[in-house]
Amino acid sequence: MANPIIKITVQGMGTITAELYPEKAPITVANFLTLARNNFFEGLIFHRVISGFMIQGGGYTPDFTQKNAKAIVGEFAANGCRLNDISHKRGVLSMARTSNPNSASSQFFIMHADGGFLDGQYAAFGAVTEGIEIVDKIAAVQTGRLGYFDDVPTTPIVIESITVVE
Numbered sequence: 001m002a003n004p005i006i007k008i009t010v011q012g013m014g015t016i017t018a019e020l021y022p023e024k025a026p027i028t029v030a031n032f033l034t035l036a037r038n039n040f041f042e043g044l045i046f047h048r049v050i051s052g053f054m055i056q057g058g059g060y061t062p063d064f065t066q067k068n069a070k071a072i073v074g075e076f077a078a079n080g081c082r083l084n085d086i087s088h089k090r091g092v093l094s095m096a097r098t099s100n101p102n103s104a105s106s107q108f109f110i111m112h113a114d115g116g117f118l119d120g121q122y123a124a125f126g127a128v129t130e131g132i133e134i135v136d137k138i139a140a141v142q143t144g145r146l147g148y149f150d151d152v153p154t155t156p157i158v159i160e161s162i163t164v165v166e
């Protein structure tokens with residue numbers, strides 16, 4: 001069976017296409033696909049943008065209201081998951097989390113540059129196949145501080161949709 005393909009449409013920027021890897025992170029991929037199919041991500045923003053590192057989204061509206069989803073088990077080596085050996089290379093999708101290894105829910109990040117120091121610490125689950133230039137565009141936006149958040153785009157970067165291509 002082919003790996004699932006998703007399309008992340010970003011308002012005013014374009015579309016990022018990514019392939020997901022359920023054989024490496026089955027719980028993470030199933031959770032992400034369920035959220036996408038239920039339109040969870042529509043209207044949420046990329047709220048952390050760090051050029052040369054990553055762009056993170058999937059948890060906040062443009063006015064910084066948090067949108068929560070159920071937490072899942074962290075599928076990465078430091079949490080006992082030896083199956084997931086995906087390296088955090090440029091274009092890789094991975095799950096954001098708190099210091100609790102089982103706190104990932106809907107927030108994800110896309111690597112703007114290689115970040116091998118994250119390997120085994122975060123649940124990587126896919127990779128960009130088309131549209132890496134959109135990641136570059138997002139990574140180049142002006143950012144600032146908002147509340148306790150650093151690296152917040154000064155103009156919201158809105159996710160119009162994340163669709164699953166069957």
